[in-house]
Amino acid sequence: MTTDPATALPDLSELEAGAAVVRLPMTVKFRGVTEREALLLRGPEGWGEFSPFLEYGDAEASRWLASGIEAAWQGFPEPLRARVPVNATVPAVPAGQVRDVLAAFGPVQAVKVKVAERGQALADDIARVAAVRDALPEADLRVDANAGWTVPEAVEALTRLGEFSLEYAEQPVPGINGLAEVRALLEARGTPVKIAADEAVRKAEDPLRVARARAADLIVVKAAPLGGVRRALRIVQEAGLPAVVSSALDTSVGLAAGVALAAALPSLPHACGLGTGALLAHDVVRPPLVPERGSLPADSLGERATPDPELLERFAAPEDRRGWWLERLRRCHAVLAATRV
Numbered sequence: 001m002t003t004d005p006a007t008a009l010p011d012l013s014e015l016e017a018g019a020a021v022v023r024l025p026m027t028v029k030f031r032g033v034t035e036r037e038a039l040l041l042r043g044p045e046g047w048g049e050f051s052p053f054l055e056y057g058d059a060e061a062s063r064w065l066a067s068g069i070e071a072a073w074q075g076f077p078e079p080l081r082a083r084v085p086v087n088a089t090v091p092a093v094p095a096g097q098v099r100d101v102l103a104a105f106g107p108v109q110a111v112k113v114k115v116a117e118r119g120q121a122l123a124d125d126i127a128r129v130a131a132v133r134d135a136l137p138e139a140d141l142r143v144d145a146n147a148g149w150t151v152p153e154a155v156e157a158l159t160r161l162g163e164f165s166l167e168y169a170e171q172p173v174p175g176i177n178g179l180a181e182v183r184a185l186l187e188a189r190g191t192p193v194k195i196a197a198d199e200a201v202r203k204a205e206d207p208l209r210v211a212r213a214r215a216a217d218l219i220v221v222k223a224a225p226l227g228g229v230r231r232a233l234r235i236v237q238e239a240g241l242p243a244v245v246s247s248a249l250d251t252s253v254g255l256a257a258g259v260a261l262a263a264a265l266p267s268l269p270h271a272c273g274l275g276t277g278a279l280l281a282h283d284v285v286r287p288p289l290v291p292e293r294g295s296l297p298a299d300s301l302g303e304r305a306t307p308d309p310e311l312l313e314r315f316a317a318p319e320d321r322r323g324w325w326l327e328r329l330r331r332c333h334a335v336l337a338a339t340r341v
């Protein structure tokens with residue numbers, strides 16, 4: 001990662017001094033998670049979040065730490081808009097649960113539906129998407145396969161799901177070549193569905209390769225996996241593709257970084273995947289950053305990302321988990337120290 005004098009790495013002791021580790025229950029299972037753990041950092045400019053998923057290795061997780069440090073030690077760039085429109089996110093639930101999940105988000109103009117869940121069939125995806133379309137006939141509807149299909153499966157699935165009029169399909173298959181192939185095959189069939197790259201951006205050595213390869217119509221960007229708001233802004237600018245800002249299933253502290261990113265983008269053509277606070281049964285900030293009439297506020301984000309001490313105490317992670325996170329913090333800090341000069 002590039003070195004910026006304004007983001008000199010704080011000492012580990014400074015990070016440890018302001019660290020709180022929480023475990024928050026979720027209302028519904030999402031990407032196999034029913035409780036979300038996060039380490040929150042208090043710095044001179046406010047709070048930041050370090051919450052890479054538990055299975056991530058240190059190199060990948062260290063980018064999330066850079067993002068948390070940016071928020072707490074540098075703050076956010078000036079917003080260009082007052083509110084950020086968001087989508088509802090429907091996990092891979094049975095079709096019968098769709099209305100309950102949607103209700104938690106309140107009125108929204110866009111919905112993202114998870115598809116291609118391991119152990120489920122295309123019929124489950126079709127039923128879930130049909131249930132969303134039935135509940136919200138006018139909504140912009142996108143699906144996210146998290147690279148769960150092969151190329152032929154994706155072509156078949158998106159041809160069928162395309163009947164529900166999709167805004168785009170996020171990461172239908174793994175890799176950049178796979179995305180390009182699906183895009184070309186759908187177009188050749190006369191059933192074009194726009195393709196968005198997510199994992200091919202946030203997990204790639206080079207987040208710009210997907211754009212250079214013209215493998216996607218748009219990119220999904222997340223502040224934490226990309227190393228922070230400013231780095232994500234540079235990636236969007238250099239990619240030259242429309243961007244959708246999405247969450248990393250963060251607490252309100254991390255969501256504020258996503259909102260800051262979305263609010264600072266010169267162009268924001270799509271609703272953002274930042275409504276996921278509605279999937280948490282409890283949060284650390286009062287009031288939490290959850291959608292209000294389909295959008296989130298982009299002003300006073302420092303205040304909106306300040307945890308309530310009582311909530312930090314109530315949802316403090318068990319001692320062994322706090323130890324695990326502090327150890328991870330130490331390792332990821334060492335990765336950042338080795339990559340910044």
Ligand SMILES: O=C(O)CCC(=O)C1=CC=C[C@@H](O)[C@@H]1C(=O)O
Pocket residue numbers: 031087088089112144146198246247248249272273274276
């Ligand atoms: O974009 C959204 O609507 C919500 C965020 C979301 O889908 C994700 C959050 C966290 C981890 C990811 O697996 C997932 C995604 O793939 O976009």
Ligand SMILES: [Mg+2]
Pocket residue numbers: 144146170171198199220
């Ligand atoms: Mg995705």
